[in-house]
Amino acid sequence: MRRDVFQAIADPTRRAIIGLIALQAMTPNAIAEHFDTSRQAVSKHLQILTECQLVKQEQQGREIYYQLEVAKMKEIDKWLEQFRKIWEDRFSELDTVLSNLKTNKP
Amino acid sequence: MRRDVFQAIADPTRRAIIGLIALQAMTPNAIAEHFDTSRQAVSKHLQILTECQLVKQEQQGREIYYQLEVAKMKEIDKWLEQFRKIWEDRFSELDTVLSNLKTNKP
C-alpha cells in the first residue's frame, strides 16, 4: 500500500489535524472535537499519519497524545526545493521576457 | 469533486510529470514515453493538473504542449511556511528541553 508524506497531506482533514497538533500534542478525542467527524475517522487519519511517520504518539495513562513529527515535513520542502530554484529570482524575469516575446509576436 | 494542489501532488506519477515538464514544455505523447503508462493515463493526470492550475497548455498545430505553472507550487510552500517556523532554529532546542523534562520526571 502506497503511503508517503505526499499522500498523507492530500486529505484536507489530515492537513487540519497536522496544523492542529503542530504546536501542541493532543488526544484523538480532543482532535475529533475540533471537526465534525467521528473519533474513529480521526483515529484512522492518525493511523495513516503514523504510518508515514508524520506523527508520534505518547501514551499517558489511558490517553494517547499525538504530536507532529515536524522534521518529516522537511521531505515536502526538499521536493519543493528544485522548483523553488525556478520560481525564485531568475524565473520572474524569464517569464516576463517570454510573455513579452509572445505579446509582440502578432 | 475535491481537487487542489495537495491532491494533485499526491500521486507519484503526477509528481514525476511535474518534474519532467518543469523546465521544458512537453506533449502528452512525449511525457507518456518517459513512463510505462499509456498516453490516456498521462492525459488524465494532465487533466487533473490542469484543473488545479498546476499546468498550462499551449496548442501548437495538432500538438499541445504542457508546461508547469511554477507559481502555483508556491501554494504548497505557503502552507509549509507555518511549519518551517517550527522546525527551523528554535524548535530543535525546545525539543531537547522538553525531552529533558520528560526523562527527569520519574
Added chain:
DNA sequence: AAGATATGCAACCATTTGTTTGCTAATATA
C-alpha cells in the same frame, strides 16, 4: 483528397479511500 498522427472524451472496471458501526482492551473513578 486520403491516410497517418496527436489528442481529448466517455464508458467501464478494479482498487483505494474515508467514514460509520460495533466490538474489545486498558485505564481511571466511584
Added chain:
DNA sequence: TATATTAGCAAACAAATGGTTGCATATCTT
C-alpha cells in the same frame, strides 16, 4: 469491585481514483 472513559481494531460500504478500451476530432503529410 463496578462503572465510565479512552482508544484501537475489524467489518461493511459509498465514493473517489487510476487505469484501460474505444471512439471522435483536428491537424499534418503524401
